Amino acid sequence: MERELGPWRLTFRVRGWLSDEVFGEISRYARYLGRDRGYGLFRIDPERLRGNGLTLWDAIASLEDLGVAVEEDLEALKRAAEEALRVVLELRGGWVYISSRVMLKPILEEEGLSLPYDREARAYRAPPIMYPRLREAFERRGLKVEDRVFPPSSRSLPRPVRFTGELRDYQEEALEAWRKAGGRGVIVLPTGAGKTVVAIAAVAWAGVWSLIVVYTRDHVRQWIDAFRRFTDAHSLVGAYYGEEKRLAPITVTTYQTAYRHIDRLAPLFPFLVFDEAHHIPADKFKRIASASPAPYRMGLSATIEREDGRHEEVYSLVGGVVYSSSPGELTRKGYLAPFVIRRVKVELEEEEKRLYEDLKRKYRILARGRSFEKILEDARRGDPTAIEAIRVNTRMKEIVQLSESKIRAVEKLVREELSRGSKVIVFTQYRRQAEEIARRTGALLLHGGLERRVREATLAKFRALKAGALVVTTVGDEGLDIPDANVGILVSGTGSRRQFIQRLGRLLRPGEGKRAVLYEVIARGTGEELQSRRRRGRG
The missing domain is CATH 3.40.1170.30 (MutS, DNA mismatch repair protein, domain I)
Known part of the structure; x- marks a missing residue:
């Protein structure tokens, strides 16, 4: 059983006779018990306090203002109230x-x-x-x-951190919206719009130990460099991942490392920043948020929606969307490079088309009118027709996305854009397709199977080029920073709006006279046409 509440038995004495007005004021929170050796005797009444929307401390403040209570009783009341x-x-x-x-x-x-x-x-x-x-x-x-979780001042930064950058108007609005929401919530801004800078300004404002959770090791270095560029917090920033585990007042870590070490990290950091916050609902990663008592939380994303609908979980773990702006809105304001999206439709090869149509007929028979979501649900329950339907659907997508017609179209686009002096990024979902395109076009190649030092050297080489082409797999969807890239070519992908926005964002960092172009290479008469319409959404 819980222990009984003590302060409601607290009594106090008042000097002399009270006016009706003073008696009425005291009666709002205390019950009159009678006279005792020349003093009026009262007892705090919890029902009267609750009924009048008062706390015990309000009652004590009232007695201090009235100046009628015996001083030693008032002090005893304070001590007992603090304890009780x-x-x-x-x-x-x-x-x-x-x-x-x-x-x-x-x-x-x-x-x-x-x-x-x-x-x-x-x-x-x-x-x-x-x-x-x-x-x-x-x-x-x-x-x-x-x-005793975060005692006052116990997790304050060792010294004030000065934000040395300059926020754009929408960044100021985003930061203010987050502050007004109690230091919780998600900020949705396009890639290249400076989400990182907003978070760094928030860390400086909060002035407490802060844990930045990012998706890749490359992101760790980018965030540390950004803190050094936009604040004077240099010695206060550390990295905690892999072999490098230096806990600092401002620590940058990866989702994987934070998940493995959250029991150690949770008591240290009153402020959590989640970069690429759409990753939080993953079964492992959401424990980072749920196992932490951090009162300050900020999520950053180019587009928070997930195809599986689990973005709703982000809102309960970090807070709702407090600020959002689209690429089109920031382009119209002049903060991002103007862009145009061009669809390039191709016909499947005859053999590809035959296989695709055969598989489509088979899929319809297996689906039996079920939606794809229902098929997924049935497959998870072990329905053999649903499992086979998913396998057939996957094969259909591979035929379309890996089409020879697409590769030839990409070759042509790359040649044309390089002749104009463009800097081109080709986005694909499949490593073997990326390797084939790089071989045919002479482009640089970046995929997750390469060693880190090779990836870094490739990126450094591409950044140094005035014109050139780089073919990337999904490793380039997050954290790829090529400010002067002005042309993107989508060959294959998941079809999700989030991936589309991320890939478009790689091209939108502003530059003098820059106009970005994003090509979508789509197989005519296939599900890609509908996917394209869905993922483009509104600008």
Whole structure:
């Protein structure tokens, strides 16, 4: 059982006779008990406090203002109130423990919370992510929170960090919207619009230990370089991944490393920044957010929506979308390079077309009118026709995306753009297709199978070129930074809007006289035409 609340038995004396006005004021929070040796005797009444929307501290402040209470009683009231209204929050063993002499159950019920009660510890237990909500709820009711999760000033940065950059108007708006949302939420801005800079400004503003969670090792270095470029926090920034594990007041880590070490990291950082926040709902990665008590949370993404609909989970783990702007909006304002999207339609080869049509007929028979989502659901339950339907669908996509007609179209586009002095990035989903295109066009090649040093050398070589072509697989979807690239060619992909926005964003960093072109190479008469319409959405 929870311990009984003590302050409601607290009494205090008042000097002399009270006017009706003063008596009425005290009666808002205390019950008159009678006279005792020349003093008026009162007892704090919790029902009157609640009925008048007051806390015990409001009552004490009122008595101080009225100046009628016996001083030693008032001081005793304060001491007893601090002890009796104390709620202790402590992080241990992957839980936040909540202990108090206060009857917490009604408060938790008002908050819609049902938490397990640990009889041995004489405390409630809550997942760490609930810490900010619990603290706010207790403080709102006038309880004295003894915070052992993040004690005041314990996780402040060793010194103030000065943001030395200059925010654009939309970046200022994004930062302000996040602050107004209580330091929680997702900021959606196109690739190249400076999401990183907004987060760095937020870290400087918050002034607390901050953990930046990014998707790849390359991103770790990019973020550290950005902190050095836009702040004076140089010595305060560290990397925590792989063999390099230096915990610092501002630490940059990867999703994989954060997941493996979250029990060590969680108690240290009141501020979490999730780059490419659409990754959070992955079964492993969402534990980074749920196991952390961090009150400050920021998610960054070019497009938060996921094809599986699980982006809704990001909102409960980080906060809702507090600011969003599209590539078209920022292009019209002059912050991103103007761009045009051109569809290049090709015909499948005769043999490819025959195979595709045969598979399409087979798929329709297997699908039996079911939506693809329903087929996926049935396949997860072991339905053999659904499993075969997915296999056939995958083969259809491969025939279309790996079409010889597409490769020839890409060859032609690359030659034409190089003759104009363009800097071209060719995006493909398949490594063997990337290798074939690079071989035929003489382009540089980047894929996940290459050693890191080779990838870095390839990127450095491409960045140094005034004109040239680079073929990339999905390794280039996130974190590829080629500011002067002005032409993109989509050969194959997932069909998702998020991937489309990310690939378009690689071309949109502004430059004098720059106009970006994104080609979509699409097989006519196939599902790619519908995919193209869906993923382009609105600009």
